[in-house]
Amino acid sequence: MRSLRLSITLFILLLTVAAGAAAQSINGIITKVGSQEPVPFVNIGVPGKAVGTVADEQGRYRLSVAAPTDTVRISSIGFRPRRLTVQALLTQPNVQLTEDAVALREVKVKAKGYFRRTRTLGISTNSENSTITLAATDLGAEIGTVISLKHKPTKVLNANFNVAYNRAGALKFRVNLYRLLPNGKPSMEKLVQRDIIVTSSVAKGPITVDLTADQLILDDDFFLALEWIGGADAAKVTNALAFSASIGYTNNDLYIRTTSQGTWERQSAGAYLAGMQPRASFYVTVQD
Template identity: 55%
Template sequence: MKSFCLTSLLLLLLIASAVAQPITGRITDSRTHAALPYVNIGVVGKGLGTVADEQGRYTLAFQKSLVAETVRISSLGYAARNLTLAELATQPNAELTPEAVPLAEVQVRGKAIFRRTHTLGNTGNAEMATNTLASNSLGGQVGTVIKLSRQPTRIVNAVFNIARSSPGQVTFRVNMYRLGPNGTPTEVKLLPRDVIVTSPIVRGPITVDLSADQLVLNEDFFLAIELLKWDNPAPNGAEFAFSAALGYFHNEIYYCFTSQAPWKKTSIGALMAGMQPRLSFYVTVND
């Protein structure tokens, strides 16, 4: 009996050593020591990450088997930091150093160059839903490729159509990324600032005004929404799903589960005779 109890105890200890352990810390500015809100923190490529809160505080759960893996800490306007999970566990309070944000080259043009106002992307708001963002996946993103019809194009606003959601209020970030040579999103952000919005989540469109940024583009781009915070989610979690349609048009959808996770492509073409989901994200533009 004693031998059985000892064996069971050792087994429990082994299991406990393998399960997720929490790291709790704070991210601050290296010059002012002020808290940095909504910083992305995650194990690169492992789908294990989170986002700091408004006061720069974060909690990152990890398995001890991953202690040698690289953690990336990043925020717009700051040089990203890479360190091992073991280093972060030893020094959980980290600082980021400000750096200049490289902006895309913009040519000054007369107002006459922008002759029309219209939309780019899928404007439908059908109840059919595709990718979701869940309350336990802070830093999770979903987005779609937006193709320009003319160049240059000035971005006026971005719209995200919600098909269904759990009750509550969320804080999210609007991201616009440069596309790589293969058409997938890169880490390069095109917006010159963090566009952070807090809104009740209800069925229908959420419109974000981007006109103040005067962003003029000469390239297709990737438009995404990133979950930063969910106020008082239900004990069993909460989520919201985005409207979608099916078609043969190119409207590539990519998603990642949390901060620093790899982008994955959504496709159901094998099941729908080549038809692809079209995420109901779009932008109003002048071109």
């Protein structure tokens, strides 16, 4: 009997320790090396796991962690990414990033007659009947779709995201355009070397973002995504925000990840709709 009580006590103690470890959080600030100037909207997370967040406009972040041996990746456009263990962050939660030289894209000069046709690429239907939600566990949750080019090269003019309903109020998003991996999934490489931040209270209809200043001329298909980085909380974003969607056979692969730097999960229409794919109403206006 004594042995049984000891085992139960030890089991409860282990559960308590595990719960305490799972509940740990790190609070810190991300700044520039040399200037101590805060770096806004930095992505912070354990790659491949649902552990991540995004720093606010003042570089402040709060990261919920569990395993001290996990490696956290800290990244922002224009800075060298850093990788630190959870244990290192617990010891020193304030992190400095070093500015990195951004390689400018090659400027393509085309003869007169290029980019005369304006067209829409992606899914532009706007419906409240067929929708898809952004299942968010923390800041950095992201939803996106592959955009297939009709002709090459193509100049991207703007990006559009059709909101079916937004009952969460003003939300802050980052627009991301990623290069695709050989297997068709989004890579970590962004095609625009600036943070494209938009705050929107659109209750229904398109969120439109002008990209003409970026002079983005592409020769390959790409991944268009919308990342939630502020406003409301994860539960409200999950339950009170939805985007227009449809079902079809076209090759517009839809991926979602639930937090910053998590694993991209391809969305499926289910076995009963074999061969069909869910498609978010995300599209771009281009010239080719």
